Amino acid sequence: MFKLPPLPKPEELKKKIIDSQIWRSMFRGGEWKDTPRDRAQHILGNVWLHLQPSRVRKHGLKTTYTFGLGGLSFFLFLILTVTGVLLMFYYRPTVDLAYRDMKDLEYAVSMGSFIRAMHRWSAHAMVLIVILHMVRVFLTGSYKTPREFNWVIGVVLLVMTLLLSFTGYLLPWDQLALWAVTVGTNMAAASPMLGAEGPFAMLGRNNDVRFVLLGGKAVGANTLLRFYVLHCVFVPLVAGALMIVHFWRVRKDTFSGPIIKPEELPHDKVDTWPHLIVREYIGALLCMVFISGWSLLIKAPLEEMANPTVTPNPSKAPWYFTGLQELLVYFDPWIAGVVLPTLIMMGLMAIPYLDPDKQKGVGRYAFKERPLAMTYFLFGIGMWFTLIFIGSFLRGPNWDIYWPWESWLIHKPPPPRTWSLPIVWGLAVVGAYFVIGMVLPKLGKPDFEWKAALRNGLMGAIGALALLKIGTHLTWEQLGYIAFFGYVYYVFGVLVPRRHLATQTIGRYTTTMVLVLFMLGVLMKMGVRHGFHIKYILTIPQVNFNI
Amino acid sequence: MIRKLFIWGNVLLFLFFLIAIAKDTFRPWMPYQRNYRRMQADAETGDTQKAILSRPIEIKQVLATDLGQVDRCITCHQGMDNIATPSLTNNFTENPYKSHPGDYLQNHAPDKYGCVICHGGQGIATDFVGAGHTPHSEAQKEEWRRKYGWHPAEHWEHPMLTQPYIQGSCVKCHGNFESMPETQAAAQGKHLMETHGCLGCHQWHGWGGPISVDLAEETANKPLTRIDFSHSGLDAEDRTLLNWIQLHFLKDPWELNPGDPKALVNTEPIAPSGMQNFALPSAASPDAGPELSQDDAVALTTYILSAQSASIPHAYYVEGPPEKTFEQMHFSSRIQAGKWVYDKYGCAACHGLGAKGGRRNFNYLGLYEPALVKSVSNYTRDELRKKIQDGVAVLNKEDPKGPTPPLYMPSWKDKIKGDEMESLLDYLFSIAEKQEEF
Numbered sequence: 006m007f008k009l010p011p012l013p014k015p016e017e018l019k020k021k022i023i024d025s026q027i028w029r030s031m032f033r034g035g036e037w038k039d040t041p042r043d044r045a046q047h048i049l050g051n052v053w054l055h056l057q058p059s060r061v062r063k064h065g066l067k068t069t070y071t072f073g074l075g076g077l078s079f080f081l082f083l084i085l086t087v088t089g090v091l092l093m094f095y096y097r098p099t100v101d102l103a104y105r106d107m108k109d110l111e112y113a114v115s116m117g118s119f120i121r122a123m124h125r126w127s128a129h130a131m132v133l134i135v136i137l138h139m140v141r142v143f144l145t146g147s148y149k150t151p152r153e154f155n156w157v158i159g160v161v162l163l164v165m166t167l168l169l170s171f172t173g174y175l176l177p178w179d180q181l182a183l184w185a186v187t188v189g190t191n192m193a194a195a196s197p198m199l200g201a202e203g204p205f206a207m208l209g210r211n212n213d214v215r216f217v218l219l220g221g222k223a224v225g226a227n228t229l230l231r232f233y234v235l236h237c238v239f240v241p242l243v244a245g246a247l248m249i250v251h252f253w254r255v256r257k258d259t260f261s262g263p264i265i266k267p268e269e270l271p272h273d274k275v276d277t278w279p280h281l282i283v284r285e286y287i288g289a290l291l292c293m294v295f296i297s298g299w300s301l302l303i304k305a306p307l308e309e310m311a312n313p314t315v316t317p318n319p320s321k322a323p324w325y326f327t328g329l330q331e332l333l334v335y336f337d338p339w340i341a342g343v344v345l346p347t348l349i350m351m352g353l354m355a356i357p358y359l360d361p362d363k364q365k366g367v368g369r370y371a372f373k374e375r376p377l378a379m380t381y382f383l384f385g386i387g388m389w390f391t392l393i394f395i396g397s398f399l400r401g402p403n404w405d406i407y408w409p410w411e412s413w414l415i416h417k418p419p420p421p422r423t424w425s426l427p428i429v430w431g432l433a434v435v436g437a438y439f440v441i442g443m444v445l446p447k448l449g450k451p452d453f454e455w456k457a458a459l460r461n462g463l464m465g466a467i468g469a470l471a472l473l474k475i476g477t478h479l480t481w482e483q484l485g486y487i488a489f490f491g492y493v494y495y496v497f498g499v500l501v502p503r504r505h506l507a508t509q510t511i512g513r514y515t516t517t518m519v520l521v522l523f524m525l526g527v528l529m530k531m532g533v534r535h536g537f538h539i540k541y542i543l544t545i546p547q548v549n550f551n552i
Numbered sequence: 553m554i555r556k557l558f559i560w561g562n563v564l565l566f567l568f569f570l571i572a573i574a575k576d577t578f579r580p581w582m583p584y585q586r587n588y589r590r591m592q593a594d595a596e597t598g599d600t601q602k603a604i605l606s607r608p609i610e611i612k613q614v615l616a617t618d619l620g621q622v623d624r625c626i627t628c629h630q631g632m633d634n635i636a637t638p639s640l641t642n643n644f645t646e647n648p649y650k651s652h653p654g655d656y657l658q659n660h661a662p663d664k665y666g667c668v669i670c671h672g673g674q675g676i677a678t679d680f681v682g683a684g685h686t687p688h689s690e691a692q693k694e695e696w697r698r699k700y701g702w703h704p705a706e707h708w709e710h711p712m713l714t715q716p717y718i719q720g721s722c723v724k725c726h727g728n729f730e731s732m733p734e735t736q737a738a739a740q741g742k743h744l745m746e747t748h749g750c751l752g753c754h755q756w757h758g759w760g761g762p763i764s765v766d767l768a769e770e771t772a773n774k775p776l777t778r779i780d781f782s783h784s785g786l787d788a789e790d791r792t793l794l795n796w797i798q799l800h801f802l803k804d805p806w807e808l809n810p811g812d813p814k815a816l817v818n819t820e821p822i823a824p825s826g827m828q829n830f831a832l833p834s835a836a837s838p839d840a841g842p843e844l845s846q847d848d849a850v851a852l853t854t855y856i857l858s859a860q861s862a863s864i865p866h867a868y869y870v871e872g873p874p875e876k877t878f879e880q881m882h883f884s885s886r887i888q889a890g891k892w893v894y895d896k897y898g899c900a901a902c903h904g905l906g907a908k909g910g911r912r913n914f915n916y917l918g919l920y921e922p923a924l925v926k927s928v929s930n931y932t933r934d935e936l937r938k939k940i941q942d943g944v945a946v947l948n949k950e951d952p953k954g955p956t957p958p959l960y961m962p963s964w965k966d967k968i969k970g971d972e973m974e975s976l977l978d979y980l981f982s983i984a985e986k987q988e989e990f
Contacts, residue, residue: 116572119572291561294564297568307707315775
């Protein structure tokens with residue numbers, strides 16, 4: 006009788022497989038022995054893992070140092086790539102079919118609803134996580150020499166992330182998509198010179214930047230195709246290329262951390278495999294658990310089919326742009342939609358080069374060592390998210406304020422009538438704001454008493470209020486706004502720079518103070534609008550220039 | 553810690569994927585199809601039974617290419633699928649299994665027409681809520697809420713139509729609907745529209761007075777975004793176009809659409825709706841019930857909804873009898889002819905049924921349009937003719953600072969001409985009350 010040969014023991018079998026020509030041809034290195042050499046080899050010999058060093062400092066492993074935000078951004082990008090490719094199998098970017106394909110994904114395609122939800126929620130999460138990653142890198146001073154350029158690339162990647170999300174927003178071709186993109190691209194039409202509706206416009210509606218973006222004068226079939234190609238091919242390629250540079254520079258510039266003094270050598274390095282890899286895996290795992298759980302619970306939104314003749318009231322931009330949209334209340338579109346975002350991006354890129362001290366506070370959350378940088382950065386981030394919160398949650402029909410518990414069916418009275426300063430006064434006020442703003446922090450001693458200064462400011466504000474109430478017809482509400490914004494200016498436009506900035510070299514002082522005045526200027530405009538009902542401080546209607 | 557996270561994270565992720573796959577595998581429509589197959593097989597034996605039981609469980613759909621629709625209703629409603637039920641009839645009494653009542657499907661092959669073109673709803677959806685089912689009564693609504701977690705389909709403006717509103721769908725193709733027994737509500741709606749003066753202010757496909765919107769082109773196709781439900785008192789789930797139209801006949805339009813006469817919100821005062829309160833008795837018969845009853849309101853809504861646009865090939869239309877012109881009509885008297893003209897041009901919109909009472913007009917001097925029975929005898933025949941031909945601009949406000957009154961007399965000289973005008977004058981003078989001699 007035919008007899009089977011005895012089965013080899015598991016260890017023997019394993020050895021046989023690992024030693025086979027096929028296995029050895031695919032995987033470098035022999036049997037895993039868990040020696041330091043093997044662990045290093047595991048990282049160095051693997052194309053996916055070798056972007057990491059084979060050994061890392063313990064300092065970089067702490068969860069509370071990085072929160073794994075950069076890795077999570079990349080992992081979300083991977084989720085988005087995979088789900089995005091799956092969605093592409095069912096999606097046709099034409100006006101007639103796009104919306105129907107969305108419905109098919111929802112009701113007929115296997116796992117369609119789940120995958121679309123994952124794609125949607127991961128996209129929102131990625132925008133948020135990328136912003137938080139940037140905040141973290143700033144707070145730990147990780148952008149300082151020699152990592153300045155990588156920070157700049159990071160800022161560009163942030164823009165790419167926003168572009169990816171924004172171009173994807175249009176693809177479902179529902180009302181939400183059409184009007185969010187309309188709001189977004191109308192801001193482009195307000196660009197100075199390049200937009201047909203901006204100041205100093207040189208181009209017509211047939212060839213301005215909005216026309217280039219939309220492939221027409223309004224969102225239509227061309228726009229859908231354009232955004233599809235941008236979303237699925239162009240921006241991912243650019244972002245991917247930049248990501249390679251970003252990771253490469255992280256590796257080459259080494260992870261940020263406190264400077265190691267010679268007496269501390271040899272330092273506390275551990276093997277990347279398993280210490281870092283397991284943490285990365287768990288970060289990605291928890292992210293995946295969260296995203297898939299969320300996607301099981303909540304479907305991706307899909308409103309009525311896009312209809313260019315029916316405008317929802319209100320039409321809101323995607324959430325990360327509602328902050329800028331909220332600023333449209335106070336500024337013309339070319340400022341809120343073009344100049345401010347450009348200034349924000351330029352300002353962000355300039356940060357590592359403006360920072361006077363290349364060593365201070367690197368590798369930890371050093372609020373005390375970098376008070377000026379921390380104050381203004383967090384102030385700006387706080388402003389950004391406050392505006393987003395107001396725009397997303399507190400604005401209802403006609404862009405009136407509606408509390409979240411209020412019905413949108415209530416009709417609100419119109420905003421009070423506004424007025425503009427005559428041009429001479431306007432020039433004087435704007436000029437005075439910048440000149441006095443530059444001088445004020447220089448007056449007075451940098452080593453003032455904080456408590457006394459704050460108290461004096463408060464007293465001054467109350468005194469001014471009393472005088473204004475007696476001398477003018479302003480309401481208490483208006484006075485409240487004036488006092489609030491005035492006090493904010495006093496603290497962040499006078500006291501903080503007087504303490505921390507006035508002692509810098511004149512070049513640095515001027516550049517930084519101009520940026521600070523621009524940032525505070527946004528708030529000051531809000532202040533004069535609410536306080537004095539001023540529409541424009543300076544208006545030159547001949548060239549469409551209003552601020 | 554790390555080990556725990558590793559294990560629990562992986563377990564949870566695996567679980568979520570199982571749930572996702574389970575949700576995808578066990579879809580809510582599957583049991584209905586399986587039940588139907590079993591119920592059908594129970595009545596058969598042998599090979600027929602085997603053939604029935606081997607029918608795959610899958611999404612079934614009608615591609616109504618002419619109408620540009622994809623309807624998946626038959627995925628659950630298998631009694632109306634001509635593959636599962638070639639005869640299109642069965643003995644089941646429960647939805648979703650029962651076959652279509654009546655002989656509609658004999659004349660409207662379901663594989664050509666689909667379902668949505670008549671019933672409304674979201675044909676592409678494959679679950680109960682997404683399909684846009686509409687309950688026909690409060691009791692059914694409650695039952696559906698319990699059984700299916702019913703709520704109106706989100707972001708879908710055309711929920712299914714119940715009787716009699718669905719008759720509007722028949723009217724889309726059937727020009728002869730007035731003579732069909734199944735569409736009497738729509739026919740009644742058309743009749744009411746012609747006799748209560750709707751077309752004095754509104755238009756129907758362009759025909760009618762210039763004062764308000766076109767009921768067919770605009771009202772019937774109004775997107776929900778453009779409707780201000782603030783004063784409708786409707787719950788969020790009842791805010792549909794159908795209810796909006798119907799409320800205009802059941803509620804005071806001044807309440808529904810109050811404008812802003814005191815300029816509280818706008819810089820200019822805006823008058824409330826010019827429309828009558830049809831929930832009140834008409835001036836012609838003050839002791840009767842409301843001018844339009846609940847049934848009348850339903851009939852009017854049905855007829856208005858028939859104008860909802862749908863891309864239907866022209867070959868689908870059934871020609872109805874042409875509208876009769878004045879010359880083609882046979883009147884027993886000049887007065888009757890004049891009454892016909894009075895109704896045709898919607899004079900009742902402002903001057904009331906039978907010219908007996910002037911309708912209200914916000915902030916118009918005296919607040920009411922003239923009651924012709926009283927005012928006509930102040931004019932000579934020529935004066936009255938000229939007045940009708942030229943119209944009356946609104947110059948006289950009750951409150952000079954208030955809004956412009958919404959109603960005015962348009963110029964009729966291009967519309968009411970020749971014999972029509974003369975018979976109208978005959979009619980008006982015939983009903984005029986004699987002025988007392990002083």
